[in-house]
Amino acid sequence: MMTERYPCALVMAMLLIPVSGIAPRAAELDIAGSSSMEVRLFPHQISYAGQRKSMVSPSLSLEPEFVLETDDGTDRLTLIPFARLDADDDRRSHFDLREANWLHLADAWDSRVGIGKVFWGVTESRHLVDIVNQTDAVENTDGEDKLGQPMINLNLQTDWGNFALFALPGFRERTFADDDARLRGPKPVQQNDATYDSSARAHHVDFALRWSRTLGDVDIGVSHFHGTSREARALTAARADGVSVFVPHYDQIDQTGIDAQLTRDAWLWKFEGIVRSGHGNRFAATVAGVEYSFYQVADTSADIGVIAEYQYDGRDRSAPGTLSDDDLFVGLRWAANDAQDTSALAGLIVDRNSQETALSFEAERRLTDRWKAEIEGRWMENVPADGFLAGIKNDDHVIFRLTRYF
Amino acid sequence: MTHLNLLPLQRNKSHWPLLLAGAALLALASAPVTAETPEQKGLAIATEIDKRDIGFGDSQAQLTMTLTNSHGQSSIRKLRLSTLENTDTAAGDKSLTVFDHPRDVKGTAFLSFTKILEPDDQWLFLPALKRVKRISSANKSGPFVGSEFAYEDLVSFEVGKYTYKWIRDEACGTLTCFVVARYPLYENSGYTRQITWVDQAEYRVQKVEYYDRKESLLKTLNQTAYQQYLNQYWRPLKMHMVNHQTGKETTLEFSPYTFQVGLNDSAFTPNRLKKVR
Numbered sequence: 001m002m003t004e005r006y007p008c009a010l011v012m013a014m015l016l017i018p019v020s021g022i023a024p025r026a027a028e029l030d031i032a033g034s035s036s037m038e039v040r041l042f043p044h045q046i047s048y049a050g051q052r053k054s055m056v057s058p059s060l061s062l063e064p065e066f067v068l069e070t071d072d073g074t075d076r077l078t079l080i081p082f083a084r085l086d087a088d089d090d091r092r093s094h095f096d097l098r099e100a101n102w103l104h105l106a107d108a109w110d111s112r113v114g115i116g117k118v119f120w121g122v123t124e125s126r127h128l129v130d131i132v133n134q135t136d137a138v139e140n141t142d143g144e145d146k147l148g149q150p151m152i153n154l155n156l157q158t159d160w161g162n163f164a165l166f167a168l169p170g171f172r173e174r175t176f177a178d179d180d181a182r183l184r185g186p187k188p189v190q191q192n193d194a195t196y197d198s199s200a201r202a203h204h205v206d207f208a209l210r211w212s213r214t215l216g217d218v219d220i221g222v223s224h225f226h227g228t229s230r231e232a233r234a235l236t237a238a239r240a241d242g243v244s245v246f247v248p249h250y251d252q253i254d255q256t257g258i259d260a261q262l263t264r265d266a267w268l269w270k271f272e273g274i275v276r277s278g279h280g281n282r283f284a285a286t287v288a289g290v291e292y293s294f295y296q297v298a299d300t301s302a303d304i305g306v307i308a309e310y311q312y313d314g315r316d317r318s319a320p321g322t323l324s325d326d327d328l329f330v331g332l333r334w335a336a337n338d339a340q341d342t343s344a345l346a347g348l349i350v351d352r353n354s355q356e357t358a359l360s361f362e363a364e365r366r367l368t369d370r371w372k373a374e375i376e377g378r379w380m381e382n383v384p385a386d387g388f389l390a391g392i393k394n395d396d397h398v399i400f401r402l403t404r405y406f
Numbered sequence: 407m408t409h410l411n412l413l414p415l416q417r418n419k420s421h422w423p424l425l426l427a428g429a430a431l432l433a434l435a436s437a438p439v440t441a442e443t444p445e446q447k448g449l450a451i452a453t454e455i456d457k458r459d460i461g462f463g464d465s466q467a468q469l470t471m472t473l474t475n476s477h478g479q480s481s482i483r484k485l486r487l488s489t490l491e492n493t494d495t496a497a498g499d500k501s502l503t504v505f506d507h508p509r510d511v512k513g514t515a516f517l518s519f520t521k522i523l524e525p526d527d528q529w530l531f532l533p534a535l536k537r538v539k540r541i542s543s544a545n546k547s548g549p550f551v552g553s554e555f556a557y558e559d560l561v562s563f564e565v566g567k568y569t570y571k572w573i574r575d576e577a578c579g580t581l582t583c584f585v586v587a588r589y590p591l592y593e594n595s596g597y598t599r600q601i602t603w604v605d606q607a608e609y610r611v612q613k614v615e616y617y618d619r620k621e622s623l624l625k626t627l628n629q630t631a632y633q634q635y636l637n638q639y640w641r642p643l644k645m646h647m648v649n650h651q652t653g654k655e656t657t658l659e660f661s662p663y664t665f666q667v668g669l670n671d672s673a674f675t676p677n678r679l680k681k682v683r
Contacts, residue, residue, distance in 0.1 A: 032512060067683065076683070103681060107672045110681060119536040144535060155677065162677045214527070214676060219540045265525070266544040295545040296596075303548065339473050339481045339552045341511070369481070369508045405509030 033064035033080075036403040042182050044394040052088050052180050059086035063098065064406075076103045080148075084139070089181035091191065092138040097148045109156045115148035118166075120210060120223060121272055122261040123287040125309045125329035125349060128272045129257035131225045132208055134172035140399075141183065141378055142360065147172040161213030168206040171228045174248065186391035187246045190239065196228065197252040197278075204228050204252070220260040229253045229278060231320040253278030266293045270309070280318025287311050289329070305333035307347070323388040326352045340366040356389060357381040374401040448570025448586045455609045456565045462639045464490045464669040468661040473553050476653030483507060483551060489562070490669050497521055499562040500674040504682050505551075515682045517674060518543075522566040523592050531679045538676050547596025554625060554647040554656040556596055559616075567592055573601070578612050581605040597624070608632075610640045618651075625649050635665045 040057040061084040069076040080099040086092035101114030118132040132149055139145035150170040156163040179188035198204040206227020213220055232248035239245045255276040262269040268291040275284050289309030297304050308331075311324035331347035344363035351357070361377040376399040383393040442450075471483040484507035490500040498520025505514045513533035520526050526543040546558040568588035575584055583603040590597055598621055603613040610632055618624040629642035645658040672678065 032509065034509070069683070105678075105681060107670065110678075117536045119538075122539075157672055157675060157677055162675075212677070214540075219676065261540055263540045263542055266542050268540070268542060293542055293545070295548050301549045301552075303545065337549045337552055339475065341552065366508060366510055372510045403510070405512075 028068075030067040030069070031064065032067075032406065033062070034403050034405045035063070036061045036401050038399060038401045040182075041398045041400075042395060043398075044396060046182075047391070047394045048184070048186075050180050051182065051184070054088050057086070057088045057182065059084055059092065061085075074105050076105075077101075078103065089138065089178045091175060091178040092181065094138065094175065096136065098146075099148055101151075108158070109154065111155070112151065112153040115150050116153065117146055117148060118151075118153070118164075120221060120257070121259045122219070122268075122270045123259075123272050123289065123309055124270075124291070124307050124331060125289070125347065126272075126287045126311055126324050128274050128285055128287050129221070129223060129259045131223075131230055131255060131257070132166060132168065134174055134230050136175050138175040138177055140376075147175070161211050164208075164210040164212070166206075166208040168208065168227060169203075171202040171204060171206065171250070173202065173250075174230070174232055176248070182397070183392050183395045185246070187234075187236070187244055188239075189234075189246045189248065190237070191248065193237075194232070194248040194250060195235065196250050198228065202228075217264050218260060218262050221258070223257045223259075225253070225255045225257075227252065229320070233279065233318075233320045251278045266295065267291070276315075276319075279320065280316055283314040283316070283319065285311075285313035285315065285322075285324070287324070291333075293333075301337040303333075303335045303337060305331075305335075307331035307333065311349070321388055323349065323351070323356070323358065328352060342366075351387075354384050354387060355382045356384060356387045358389060370405050372403045372405070374403070375399065376401070444572045445570060447572035448588070449565075451572065451584050451586050451604055451609070452565050452568070452570050452588070455604065455611070456563065458609055459563075459639060460491075462491055462636070463666040464488070465635075465641075465663050465665045466667055466669070467641075467663040470659045471551070471553055472657045472659070474655045474657075481508075483511075483553075488669060488673070490671065490674050492520075498526075498564045500671070501562065502674055502679070502682065513683060515679055517676065517679045518561065519674075520561045520564065522564050525593070526561065529676045529679055531682065536680060538679050540676070544594050546592070546594045554649045554654050555658075558590070558592075558595055558597075559627070559647070568600075575606070576603075578603050578605060581607055581612070583612060608640055610642070623650055633662065635663055639665065 038059050038061065042055050042057065046053055061082070063080060063082045066079040067076060078099045078101055081095070082098045083095045084093060097115050099116055101112050101116045104111045119130055121127050121129045127143060133146035134149065135143050136145040136147045149168060149172060152167045154165045173191065173194055176189040176191050177184040196202070204227060206225065208223065208225045210221055210223035229251045232250055234246040235249045237245055237247045253276055255274050257272065257274040259272045270291065271288045273284065273286040275282065287309055289307065291305055291307045293303055293305045295303050307329070309329040311327040311329060313322050313325045315322060327349050329347060329349045331345065334344045336342040342365040346361045348357055348359045357380065359379040359381065362374070364372060364374040366372050379396045380389045380393050383389045466486070466488045468484070468486050471485065472480050474480040483505065486504045486506065488502040492499050501518050501520070503516040505511045515531040517529045518526055528541050528543045530539045530541050532539065547556045550557050550560055568590055571587045573585040573587055575582060583605050586602050586604060588600050588602060596618060597616050598619055599617050601615040602611055604611055611629055613629070614627040615623060616625040626648050628646045629644070631643035632640050633643055634640050641660070641663050643660045643662070646655065648655045
């Protein structure tokens with residue numbers, strides 16, 4: 001499966017070049033990582049004929065980390081494979097190289113070559129500016145899990161700010177739930193029949209550039225991306241057996257983004273905005289809001305953060321769909337600041353026009369030095385028949401996860 | 407700092423008014439030397455502590471943090487600390503903290519630019535998301551990673567952060583200590599005052615008592631196993647904090663420090679925070 005998606009030979013070549021130079025100077029191989037047992041509970045009935053009826057859906061995942069670094073810390077090889085085995089969703093059972101790269105650090109610059117992960121942005125309810133890595137959508141509905149992205153990345157630290165340059169050879173297709181799995185959407189997705197604007201298909205080389213700087217209380221970034229959209233448009237097609245299906249289509253886009261945060265006292269003022277062309281008409285989208293923290297609430301060591309964000313997206317129907325066209329997000333973050341790092345985050349997103357609502361809850365606590373427990377819940381309310389969430393409205397779920405670190 | 411009395415008042419004669427006026431002026435001008443107030447003496451001690459640490463350049467150390475609750479149960483954190491001296495006296499030092507243990511927070515890193523009275527600049531790196539977050543530093547009195555150390559207990563010492571008052575001299579172990587109260591000037595401190603014991607031999611802070619906003623004794627810090635580096639700079643290799651109100655304790659044990667390893671500003675940036683390990 002992987003060979004179809006990566007230019008594997010290129011990645012191997014990129015990694016082999018530094019290995020020969022580094023190995024003699026390397027201090028030791030550091031092995032760490034984690035393994036999780038997860039159970040997803042789906043309390044509601046299935047929506048579509050042929051979907052598996054299991055309401056209790058277990059899975060296992062493994063994510064080891066291998067790091068080899070020179071004594072002086074200037075060169076580092078990182079390998080982080082990831083695998084999940086899911087009892088009910090054959091596509092959620094998947095393997096990915098989250099990282100397989102060579103990092104070189106110099107005083108004024110650094111470079112990363114291989115498969116890596118990059119995050120851009122500041123807001124909590126939507127990651128609008130973040131575009132380098134594809135979302136690993138089968139992992140979780142929160143969009144926080146990403147597939148490893150092949151890259152040649154150069155970062156320059158200058159008096160005028162940081163400049164990050166990326167050449168991204170090899171596109172990663174978004175992952176979708178299997179036809180008979182939960183969270184699959186209104187039609188089966190023909191994941192392997194994706195179509196592209198570019199004749200190079202997944203081999204199109206994308207480019208990205210980001211300038212970022214700290215100016216007193218403000219951290220700001222301006223970025224541009226030219227290449228294959230990470231979001232897919234859903235084209236309707238008929239499968240050989242006559243079933244109506246979605247085929248993902250990946251447009252060539254240009255996206256310019258700004259992300260900024262003003263940090264003052266206990267207030268964080270956040271803004272992300274993009275302008276994107278390539279899916280029909282050019283459009284703008286933004287997420288803006290505040291986060292305020294109350295520290296040592298009621299004379300305990302706990303903190304409570306209140307988050308409020310507004311989401312706007314001006315895209316029309318010729319672009320991939322989004323929930324965030326005109327929505328309000330309100331969130332509450334709680335951190336006990338205890339020895340177990342117990343924390344929780346609850347949030348809801350409400351569409352201002354349809355009142356379509358998505359709720360989410362996450363909590364975690366360290367059990368011992370090696371074990372951590374997590375609970376997550378996702379609910380949907382007021383979903384109209386033509387709502388963005390209509391296809392998965394019966395797929396409210398709760399996740400219990402137990403992770404062992406090694 | 408000796409208490410020389412320069413006032414020639416015993417020679418006071420009514421027909422020498424000009425000389426008298428001159429003497430009065432001289433008396434005013436030399437007042438700090440002639441009658442050092444407890445505040446001036448406290449400030450002088452703090453200034454001397456700071457002066458003795460000038461020029462350390464940069465340092466690195468590993469530390470083990472042991473958190474013990476009132477039932478005696480303990481948990482351990484391991485972290486690495488890098489510090490870069492700021493030679494500009496208008497701002498404080500830069501520090502970078504990387505967590506190694508427990509494993510679920512391995513790779514989490516914390517970058518801080520200490521200021522004098524302004525809020526510090528702080529960034530947190532979350533390795534799972536590869537995300538650097540600028541965080542509020544208003545939480546000065548909050549617990550650092552669940553320990554009995556508040557953020558404000560761990561930032562670099564800068565003279566301008568406090569006003570001072572010398573209280574007395576007294577024996578501290580085999581040494582003699584200045585006992586000096588310091589009163590935070592920066593915003594959001596959890597303390598009304600701190601009483602410090604500073605040994606007269608080397609100006610090392612041996613003990614600190616922290617008084618909360620209600621003026622009750624909150625915590626006591628003991629710094630021991632002092633070691634000298636580069637024939638000048640003293641560092642305690644053990645710091646023990648006990649919270650008298652909760653019964654919880656935290657011990658920091660440092661591996662020996664290394665000084666002047668050649669760190670520079672380029673390693674202490676939000677951009678580089680994404681690449682630490």
